[in-house]
Each structure stands twice: as structure tokens, then as C-alpha cells.
Amino acid sequence: MPGRVEYEPASVKDLLAEMKDTAELLIDLSYSAVLHGSPAIAEEVLELEERMDVLQLRARMSLLLAARNPEDAEALAPVLGIIGAAEKVSDASGDIAKVVLEEAGLPDAIRDALPEAVERLVRAELAASSAYAGRTLADVNLETETGVRVIAVRRGGDWNPNPGPTTALEAGDVLLLRGPEESIGDVYERATGATYDPPEPADPDIADLERAVDSLVLMKNMSELAVDLAYGSVLFDSDDIAEEVVELEAEVDALEARFEAWTLRAAADVADPVSLRGLVQIANATEVISDAALEISEGVLRGLDTHVVVQEAVEESDEVIVRVAVAPDSDLDGTTLGDAAVKTATGMRVIAVRRPEADADAASGLRADTEDAWVIQPGPATALRAGDVLLAKGTRAGAERLRALAGAED
Template identity: 75%
Template sequence: MAGHVEYEPASVKDLLAEMKDTAELLIDLSYSAVLHGSDEIAAEVLALEERMDVLQLRARMSIMLAARNPDEAETLAPVLGIIGAAEKISDAAGDIAKVVREDIGVPNAIRTALPEAVETLVRAELDAGSDYTGRTLGDVNMETETGVRVIAIRREDGDWILNPDRETTLRGGDVLLLRGPEGGVETVYETATGTAYEPPEYAEAEVEDLERAVDSLVLMKNMSELAVDLAYGSVLFDSEDIAAEVVELEAEVDALKSRFEAWVLRAAKDMDDPVNLRGLVHLATSTEVISDAALEISEGVLRGLDTHVVVQEAVEESDEVIVRVEVAEGSDLAGTTLGEAEVKTETGMRVIAIRRPESHLGEEKTYTTSVHPSDEWVVQPGPETKVRAGDVLIAKGTRAGSDRLADLAGQVE
């Protein structure tokens, strides 16, 4: 049973930032729980879901006290929408975790496809005798040496550290949430726990229609995650352009869910036990809720409501930006790959998605939209992703980096 929650003076800005980080971590953990069939990771999701419940109650209390007149109420209304949407994301992630906790049927095909969609994410309890214990993350230098990063830590007393940095000290008994390539995860897990890492086993899809259903679900997952990322970016930087991309992504997830349902129904006739498809249906429903919540986060920007001061303060204090840049004909980026152009090294910006004005068949995994049939998305592009004139790059990084990326893309002030 949830504990009693009392009002505590707190910055709405800080609460919103913590809710954002918690929501994004919940999405990561919930899908990883399904991928690994891990009750332990699913339990962490449910613990974080309870934490989110407390955060949203505290944020609502603070906002109610802040609304002193009609003008304040008008500017605070979108903030309430952001809080409600973050709670929906949390609940949806909890529902995904319950697919594992309650042993709702999930076909093995989902565990074949999801490794292509997510990095390996595991839970490791730090042994008191580990080489990592008592050292900072900067001293351990884990990400540089193994490619693995600690995305969150749960202390023995139940406190969470989201986005730990180089100064964070690791303690025996900490629960580390590790993310990275499987080879690196294996090394870090064994060093942290003193026990061997056992990777999950994957099985091929036995039914062609089921494979198509799983592919649709993976696309829904990727687009929903991207929509959440862009939604927060649109609010933090008061960007109608970014909010417009969220609208399109949400519509695409709806269209994908319709395709998914058709493939699942077709696959059911060839399954020995169609009940095993229940988990897939739960996953798809929860994934759609996440994309709907992303749209709710952007709603205030889309309706032209003024950004409240608490959000403006968050923007002013943050050096991170999310930008939308169109690649010009004849620019340094046009006709090259992200790796060849050394975009991340040269600009410090990470390209998280590319929307293309026309389809290029036969390349890496893309998805042609139904809202704008001539468009296609490349979600999670890599170094080999080729960039063309007219491509719209969506990237995250520093303000200075965004200017350098615009230069590479041939954007002129």
C-alpha cells in the first residue's frame, strides 16, 4: 500500500525535471524487462512507478499553491498537462512490466526482435568486494573502457540517483542499472556482482504474420520513445516545429497499431495457443498510451499558450537543446554519412532521428509514414546512415553544437 504523502516545499521546475528523467527511465526498463523476461527489472519498474506517483502529487500541490490569479492559472494549465502525461507514461510502463510479473503470454519472437531495438539493459547489485565499490564513476571510467554506462542507481535505503555523473561514488549494495553493448555488459556485470552474466536466449518467429506483428510493435516502441523525447524538447524550448513532429509521430503510432492488430489476428489462426499473444496486445496498447501522452506534453506549445516561468527557468539553466535542422543542397552533410561527417565529434550533437521528404528503398530500416506518404523516418540512425539534401535532422546537444550542426547542414542565418 502506498504511503501517506504530505506537502513539502519544492521547486516545480526540479520536480518536472525529475519526472521527465523518471519517465524516460521507466520506458527503458519496462521494455528491457520484457526482452530479458526479467522479474527483477520488472520489479524496479514498479518501484519507480510508485516514486512517480509521489512526484506527481507533490508537483500538483506546488502548482495549486502557485496559482494566485486567473493569469497564473492560464500559464500553469499546460504544466498540469505535462504532469498528468508523465503519470500516464509511468502507468503504461508499469503495465508493460506486469506482462512479465504476471506471466502474461509473450511469444519468443518478441525477444528476437527487441535486441535490434534496444541496447542491453541489466540490473546488477554491487558486491561489497567489487573493484568498483568505493570508487567514483569517473575513476572507474566504465563507459570509455567498456561502452557501458550506469543510467541509474538505487541505494540500499531506497533513494534513486537518476543520470549519475562522474562524481557519483558507488557503494556496496547499490543496485546498478547498466546499459550498453552485450559484450561490455558481460564484463561490467561480472566485475560488479562477482557472478557470471547469463545472456537471454532468443528464438526465431515460427509464424510469418507474427514476425510482421513484432516488427510493427518494435516500430511503435521506437516512435513512442522518440515522441516523448521530442515532446519534452518542444516544451523546454517552446518549439512549435518540434511539437509538430510529435503530432506526426503520434499519428504514425496509431496507424502502426492498426497494422499490428491485423497481423496478430492473422497469426492467431496458426498458433497452437493463441492465448500466448495476449502479452503482445498489452505491449501495443501501453505503447500507444505512451505516444498519446507525448502529444499531451506538447499540447500547450501547439495551442500557443505562454510557457510558464518554471519551464523558462529550466531552459535558461540547461545547456542542452533539441533542434530540427533541414539539410541544404550542396552542404557539407548532403551526400555523406553521419560517421564520415563526424557529426558527433565535430558538433557535439547526437542525431536521434531523420525525417526524409521522399522514400529511399533498399537501405537500412525506415518507416514510410501514412500521414505524409512521401515521408519516411529513420529512428536511431547510426554512423553508416547516409544524409541527403532535404533530410530533416532531429538532434540533441549543446547550444553551441546546434550552431555548428546548422553550419554543416548549410543553414544560413
């Protein structure tokens, strides 16, 4: 049974930021549990879902105390909507995880059809005898030495969804590790003291399964981005970013519809169509997540004033999420993110690129044939051209430098 939740003083902004990190981690873990066929990761999703329930209750308590008159209630209504939408993201992520735990019906060969670029995700309980125990992530220097990242740490019922260099690791901690196939096993064994047994490969029983898996990966990445942008639009009171959520939600819905149609067609070619029921459940949950992202940004889209409890946090924060269009003949037109050294020159991290016209080779047969194409998690080789819209995170000063590089008007 869930424990009693009591009021604890906390800023609404801090709670929203933690809910944002938790929502993104929930999406990541739930899809990863499916893609890697991992009940252990799926169980962690349900643990994290309980954490989100606590955050929602605490946020509601803080909002009730902040409302002192009808004007406050009116201004806080959109924030309550954000909390309700976060609950939908949490529940939908749990539904995706339950596809694995309840064996709702998934092709056995999904993990073997994963693109080589997709890193592995494993759950590791830190042993007392591990060389990592009692040290910080900076001291362990895990990512630099192995390429494996600790994406979250659970200590009992407490979660750290965004561990950093100063995060201390203790015996008994549950580490969620992501990294390349060639090194994830060694790190797992050093952390747990147990042998890493990779899952046995399965024979593909469905034609064109690779395209379905590519679409699952894309739905995961786009759903995470939609939630990230939606919270960013609220936390930084950005109409521009809220408009991008609208664009992205339409793209995710179209992709989900194509994926669902593919599943129904594939069901005609398998001996037991019920074995694909889990894919339909994943598609439905994906739509819920994208709709919830739109709900989160609804107050911004409707032009409602930001309540003072959020506005003060916006003014205090130096971090921003910005939308910047690449102008013709600018420093970014006709180059790549790496060649332009965008991160070094501006300090901004480009988290997505939206193209005004879809590349002919960008979409698989499952992808929605929409006017816009998205590059999620762009890298140094990502090409830029006039008309591209960059979505980036960083400081306000860095945002101005990025606008200058892109030749964007103020």
C-alpha cells in the same frame, strides 16, 4: 503501502526535467523487460513507477503554490496537463512490464529473435566485495573498458535515472547495466559476485517472429523519442519540436496498428491464441504513450504562453533541442554524420533524422507505410541528403553551427 508525500521546495523546471528522465527510463525498461524476458527488470519498472507518482504529486503541489490569480491558473493549466500525461506514460509502462510479471501471453522465443545490434540489459545488485563498490563511474571507467553502461542506479527508494562520471557506487545499489552480449556477463559477475546465467534459447513457435521483434524495438525507440521531444518542446518553448511530436505520434500510431494486425493474424496459426494476448496489451500501451507525448506538447501547439516558472528556466538554460532541415548543396547534403563530423564540428548530438520520403528498404512488413521515414538513434554511417530534418540536442551556440552546416535559413 506508499509512504506519505510532503511538500518540498523545488523548481517546476527541475521537477519536469526529472519527470522527463524518469518517463524515458520507464519506457526503456518496460520494453526491455519484454524483449529480454526479464521479470527482474519488470519489477524495477514498478519501483520506478512509484517514484514517478511522487514526482507528480510534488509537481502539483509546486504549481498550486505558484498560482496566485486567475491569470496564473490559466497559464499553469498546460503544465498540469503535462503532469497528467506523465502519469499516463508511467501507467502504460507499468502495463507493459506486467505482461512479463503476470505472464499475460508472450512468445517464448522473443529474446532469441532480437537483432544482433540490440544490447542486453540486466539488473545487478552491487556486492560489498565488488571492485566497483565505493568508486565513481569515472574511476571504474566501465564503458570504455567493457562497452557496458550503467543506465540507472537505484539506492533504496531513490533513483538516479541519468548517472554520470561523478556518480558514486555503493554496496547494495541496484545497477541497470546495458551492453553487448559478449561482455555483459563478465560485468554482472564482477558487480554481484554471482554467476551470470544467460536464459536458455527457445524454439521459435511463430513464423516471422523477427519482424514482430523488430517492430517492438522500433516502437520502444520511437516512444522514447516522442516523450523526449514532447518535454523538450515545453522546456525550451519550441513550436518546431512540438510539430515533430505530431509527426512522430502519427507514425507510432500507424506502427502500433500494423503490429496489432500482425498479432491477430499470427493468432490464427498458433495452438493457443491466448498465448499472444500480451502483445495486444503492449500495442495498446504503446498507443497510450504516443498520445500522452502529444498531450505534453499540447500547450505549445496551441500557442499558449509559457508560465513564468517555466520561462525563467528556459532563459537560464543553455541546452536546446532544435529541428534543422538540410538544404540542397549544403555541407551536409550527400554526406554522413560521421564524414561531416557533425558532433565534433558543432557539439550537437543528432538524436533522430526524419526523411521526406521513405526508403524502400527501410520498412519491414509491419511498419506503417507513411510518407515520412524516421532514423532513430542515428550513427556515424547515417547518410544525409537535402530535405532531411535533423533533430539535435546541444548548446545554443552549437545549434547555430549546425544550422550553418545544414545551410538552414535563420
